[in-house]
Amino acid sequence: MSNASTAPSNASTLPDGWEMVIGLEVHVELHTATKLFSASPNRFGDAPNTNIDPVTLGLPGALPVLNRKAVELAIRLGLALNCRVQASTFHRKNYFYPDLPKAYQISQYDQPLNIDGYLMLPGDVRIGIERAHLEEDTGKSTHFGGSSGRIHGSDYSLVDFNRAGVPLVEIVSRPDIRNSDQARQYVNELRSILLAVGASDAKMEEGSMRVDVNVSVRRPGEPLGTRCEIKNVNSVRGVGRAIDYEARRQVDLIESGGVVRQETRHWDDAEGRTHTLRSKEDADDYRYFLEPDLVLLDPDTEWVEAIRASLPPLPAARRAGLATLTGADKESEAVYVVVERGQDVYVATVAAAGGEPSRTLVYVQQAFAEESSTPRVPAADLAALTILERDSKVTATQAKTILAELVANGGGDAAAIAAAKGFEALDTSAVEAMVDAAIAAQSDAWAKYCAGEEKAAGALVGAVMKASQGKADGKVVTAVLQARRAAG
Amino acid sequence: MVPRFASVLDIARDIREGATSATRVLEEHLSRIDAREGEIHAFNLVTRDEALASAACIDADIAAGKPVGPLAGVPIALKDNMCTRGVPTTCSSKILEGWKPPYNATVVTKLHDAGAIVVGKTNLDEFAMGSSTENSAFGPTRNPLDTSRVPGGSSGGSAAAVAAGFAAASLGSDTGGSIRQPAALCGLVGVKPTYGLVSRQGLIAFASSLDQIGPFTHTVADAALLMEVIGGHDPLDSTSLPNAAPQLGVVLDRGVEGLRIGRVVDMPSGSEPEVLARLEAAFAALEAAGATVVDVRLPSLEYGLTAYYLVAPAEASSNLARYDGVRYGMRVDAPDLNAMYAATRSAGFGAEVKRRIMLGTYALSAGYYDAYYGKALKVRRLIADDFAAAYGSCDVVLTPTSPTVAFPFGDKTADPLAMYLCDVFTIPTNLAGHAAMSVPFGTGAHGLPVGVQVLAPALGEETMFRVAAALERAS
Numbered sequence: 001m002s003n004a005s006t007a008p009s010n011a012s013t014l015p016d017g018w019e020m021v022i023g024l025e026v027h028v029e030l031h032t033a034t035k036l037f038s039a040s041p042n043r044f045g046d047a048p049n050t051n052i053d054p055v056t057l058g059l060p061g062a063l064p065v066l067n068r069k070a071v072e073l074a075i076r077l078g079l080a081l082n083c084r085v086q087a088s089t090f091h092r093k094n095y096f097y098p099d100l101p102k103a104y105q106i107s108q109y110d111q112p113l114n115i116d117g118y119l120m121l122p123g124d125v126r127i128g129i130e131r132a133h134l135e136e137d138t139g140k141s142t143h144f145g146g147s148s149g150r151i152h153g154s155d156y157s158l159v160d161f162n163r164a165g166v167p168l169v170e171i172v173s174r175p176d177i178r179n180s181d182q183a184r185q186y187v188n189e190l191r192s193i194l195l196a197v198g199a200s201d202a203k204m205e206e207g208s209m210r211v212d213v214n215v216s217v218r219r220p221g222e223p224l225g226t227r228c229e230i231k232n233v234n235s236v237r238g239v240g241r242a243i244d245y246e247a248r249r250q251v252d253l254i255e256s257g258g259v260v261r262q263e264t265r266h267w268d269d270a271e272g273r274t275h276t277l278r279s280k281e282d283a284d285d286y287r288y289f290l291e292p293d294l295v296l297l298d299p300d301t302e303w304v305e306a307i308r309a310s311l312p313p314l315p316a317a318r319r320a321g322l323a324t325l326t327g328a329d330k331e332s333e334a335v336y337v338v339v340e341r342g343q344d345v346y347v348a349t350v351a352a353a354g355g356e357p358s359r360t361l362v363y364v365q366q367a368f369a370e371e372s373s374t375p376r377v378p379a380a381d382l383a384a385l386t387i388l389e390r391d392s393k394v395t396a397t398q399a400k401t402i403l404a405e406l407v408a409n410g411g412g413d414a415a416a417i418a419a420a421k422g423f424e425a426l427d428t429s430a431v432e433a434m435v436d437a438a439i440a441a442q443s444d445a446w447a448k449y450c451a452g453e454e455k456a457a458g459a460l461v462g463a464v465m466k467a468s469q470g471k472a473d474g475k476v477v478t479a480v481l482q483a484r485r486a487a488g
Numbered sequence: 489m490v491p492r493f494a495s496v497l498d499i500a501r502d503i504r505e506g507a508t509s510a511t512r513v514l515e516e517h518l519s520r521i522d523a524r525e526g527e528i529h530a531f532n533l534v535t536r537d538e539a540l541a542s543a544a545c546i547d548a549d550i551a552a553g554k555p556v557g558p559l560a561g562v563p564i565a566l567k568d569n570m571c572t573r574g575v576p577t578t579c580s581s582k583i584l585e586g587w588k589p590p591y592n593a594t595v596v597t598k599l600h601d602a603g604a605i606v607v608g609k610t611n612l613d614e615f616a617m618g619s620s621t622e623n624s625a626f627g628p629t630r631n632p633l634d635t636s637r638v639p640g641g642s643s644g645g646s647a648a649a650v651a652a653g654f655a656a657a658s659l660g661s662d663t664g665g666s667i668r669q670p671a672a673l674c675g676l677v678g679v680k681p682t683y684g685l686v687s688r689q690g691l692i693a694f695a696s697s698l699d700q701i702g703p704f705t706h707t708v709a710d711a712a713l714l715m716e717v718i719g720g721h722d723p724l725d726s727t728s729l730p731n732a733a734p735q736l737g738v739v740l741d742r743g744v745e746g747l748r749i750g751r752v753v754d755m756p757s758g759s760e761p762e763v764l765a766r767l768e769a770a771f772a773a774l775e776a777a778g779a780t781v782v783d784v785r786l787p788s789l790e791y792g793l794t795a796y797y798l799v800a801p802a803e804a805s806s807n808l809a810r811y812d813g814v815r816y817g818m819r820v821d822a823p824d825l826n827a828m829y830a831a832t833r834s835a836g837f838g839a840e841v842k843r844r845i846m847l848g849t850y851a852l853s854a855g856y857y858d859a860y861y862g863k864a865l866k867v868r869r870l871i872a873d874d875f876a877a878a879y880g881s882c883d884v885v886l887t888p889t890s891p892t893v894a895f896p897f898g899d900k901t902a903d904p905l906a907m908y909l910c911d912v913f914t915i916p917t918n919l920a921g922h923a924a925m926s927v928p929f930g931t932g933a934h935g936l937p938v939g940v941q942v943l944a945p946a947l948g949e950e951t952m953f954r955v956a957a958a959l960e961r962a963s
Contacts, residue, residue, distance in 0.1 A: 054589075054590065054591055057815060058810045058815075059589065059590070059591075059816070060571065060577070060579075060584070060587070060589070060692040060693075060810070061570075061571040061577075061589065061591075061593060061689065061690040061691055061692045061693070062591075062689075062690075063688065063689050063724060063725050063726065064726065065723065065724060065725075065726055066726065092806050094805075094806050094809060094852075096809065096812060096829060098812075098814045098825065101810065101815065102809070102810045103806075103809030103810050103812060104806050104809065151825060152824075159814075285853055285854045287805075287806070287849065287852035287853060287854075287857075288852075289802060289803075289806070289852055289857075289861060292695075292696035292697035292727070292803055293693075293696050293726060293727065294726050294727075295726055295727060
């Protein structure tokens with residue numbers, strides 16, 4: 001996870017006196033068995049035009065029937081984003097394009113299913129969620145010939161309708177995001193929530209999660225500037241780059257006397273810049289009106305509450321729990337990574353088996369990247385290892401070696417492995433003797449260390465480690481050195 | 489006068505009891521088709537071979553003593569905007585050229601299950617937009633009672649097929665009067681059921697919030713039977729009501745004693761005097777049968793036409809946008825995508841369809857929505873409110889079905905507004921989502937049939953059919 005950064009960075013790439021205002025519109029495909037309005041499979045990667053039916057193709061006379069599971073997942077998502085679930089309606093968004101079979105998209109317009117939620121970012125930054133509404137996906141066009149990869153100038157185009165009618169939720173944030181780091185954190189946190197509640201597999205590379213970015217700039221305290229919408233951002237990294245590029249472009253434009261026009265821009269990841277796609281004046285008039293083939297979607301309270309009750313603990317709560325258990329910072333990388341992998345429950349199990357929680361967290365973060373949310377190493381085995389290390393029966397270095405064996409073998413008796421490898425922590429008098437030998441051999445380093453140059457301890461510790469063939473416990477060595485220095 | 493052909497009930501009984509066979513009944517109908525279809529043009533397609541095969545199956549089932557459905561062996565015609573698997577379904581438009589649906593409309597499945605024999609797909613105003621069947625891309629249908637005149641529309645082919653004895657009954661669709669008006673002009677019973685009572689799955693949409701499928705028959709009892717067959721909840725149509733099909737056959741003999749019949753005192757003007765005379769005769773007949781006539785006001789009725797010509801074209805502009813030449817039907821090749829769209833739709837749609845697409849697109853456009861479509865929705869609500877108030881003091885309302893009897897070809901084609909006025913009495917029912925039916929009640933000018941319209945609130949079919957049956961007994 002790329003942004004498992006510790007503190008929220010408010011670093012702006014803009015010149016002093018400028019502020020970014022960012023809102024994100026994120027489309028996610030819901031993880032249903034079938035499409036939003038028909039029984040065709042909702043499956044990525046199948047042969048083109050195999051997951052189709054009269055409704056998907058918009059054949060004359062075919063009518064949409066709403067998928068209850070899609071509604072349930074959308075509500076799960078809405079509740080996880082702290083939204084209010086309300087009675088909602090579907091509208092038709094009318095426009096012509098070959099991958100839009102009915103020439104209208106069924107979408108929620110002025111009465112969306114979920115409204116008024118929020119999502120928390122590191123540093124207790126609260127990003128408002130305006131709405132999270134249901135809609136159907138379009139088919140996928142591929143244009144052949146020509147240079148642009150777009151329909152204009154192409155020789156021919158092919159359309160795959162497998163994706164048409166796949167259920168989407170569009171999550172619209174309020175313009176509460178102030179820099180590209182927050183935007184990336186928002187996308188990552190949203191993705192974690194989607195995965196946690198099982199609403200979507202949220203893969204940006206497969207297009208099951210797509211991010212459109214609205215960016216404007218202003219001088220702090222001034223009214224909102226004119227925004228541009230950036231499309232075709234295909235990675236979390238791209239989100240940050242596109243925002244930084246676009247905000248800078250707008251500031252440069254304004255500072256050189258220009259005016260930002262409201263328009264839709266295309267992010268070119270290879271070139272690292274945005275291009276005008278269409279201006280507001282060219283924008284389609286979608287002629288929204290209430291979809292007469294569907295009726296009011298009014299989820300009853302009992303159903304909504306049952307869904308709420310079935311929600312798993314969400315990532316933020318899990319991170320807080322893990323931080324409390326292990327004493328780590330809840331915004332530390334270890335906490336993010338372990339919760340992201342779903343291994344926080346495992347950490348708790350190891351702790352419950354008598355394991356030392358903070359060491360467990362470090363072990364799991366470092367050695368369990370390839371493991372699932374339920375690692376193969378039995379909790380008791382890992383717990384035993386942390387106790388050996390806590391009690392200085394093995395050194396950190398030795399523990400790491402044992403951990404590698406546990407992971408490789410799917411478990412094992414840490415004490416037995418330590419014995420087999422001849423690992424034994426040296427007793428303190430032996431360490432003291434080695435420390436004294438090191439001080440004698442490296443008088444320069446000792447002098448520097450005594451003068452307060454902490455780095456100089458490295459050479460002394462290294463010498464002890466070498467002499468002990470790695471069996472000395474680094475912490476003990478450091479403690480002895482400090483005691484010697486204090487004794488003068 | 490309308491020639492008398494055997495009723496659905498009689499045909500079904502005779503076939504079941506072995507007095508005749510499905511094949512013989514079908515051959516009688518096919519021979520009438522052979523004799524007059526060239527002149528009438530009720531059909532876009534006669535499915536002769538399939539029908540003969542189906543009839544043979546019914547006869548075999550009966551011979552084997554197997555149970556058969558209530559419509560076993562009854563020849564029925566379908567308006568050509570209902571999808572039939574593997575059989576061309578055109579909406580009388582060139583744009584659907586060559587298209588064969590891969591599925592049956594729910595009503596078609598229900599007819600099959602009841603043992604009905606589909607004899608063909610009937611002509612209509614293109615995409616059901618019209619009141620005379622003159623807007624068909626395949627040429628007009630003639631009224632079998634007077635071939636110099638229109639059969640009404642848009643379900644003119646379905647009406648003509650029954651009136652000419654080509655089918656014992658037919659299905660039409662009614663968006664603003666497209667069943668009731670041709671029923672009136674051809675001397676038939678025609679029913680526009682409560683919105684949601686009959687599935688729209690497989691009905692090619694004109695205006696989705698208004699469209700309903702219903703039957704054309706010679707008798708009220710036949711219409712009741714057809715309603716029992718085609719009605720009822722369909723999980724494939726989200727706007728389908730949860731109700732089971734209404735049981736109407738049993739109510740027909742209950743009479744009208746004690747029922748309150750509404751007379752609209754502020755009724756839109758412009759009806760032929762002979763039509764109004766028949767309406768008065770209908771009130772008198774019902775009073776004689778024990779009903780009471782009460783005055784009701786429907787002040788917003790006069791705005792119905794205006795609201796309809798915003799709501800229906802708006803929905804149509806969206807429903808018909810899918811005919812883009814990309815996936816099925818006609819395509820006119822052109823150098824780029826937009827040119828292909830334009831060329832295809834220019835060649836594929838007729839003038840009236842284009843007019844309504846433009847009207848509807850305009851009504852929904854940014855900056856105009858509130859003034860047109862938005863306001864039309866408000867009128868729609870007012871009409872429903874007016875009806876609700878009226879039904880506080882009466883059980884059904886009686887009006888003419890059509891202001892005029894069948895009119896000559898070309899009479900109204902030059903003036904779209906004059907044509908739109910044909911539906912002034914029928915449109916409000918669709919806007920309200922209510923039930924209504926036309927019952928033949930004598931003749932007017934030129935000895936042509938006049939229909940009286942019985943309007944009822946949503947799911948008021950039982951009372952409506954009781955009144956219709958009483959009118960039929962009195963006519």
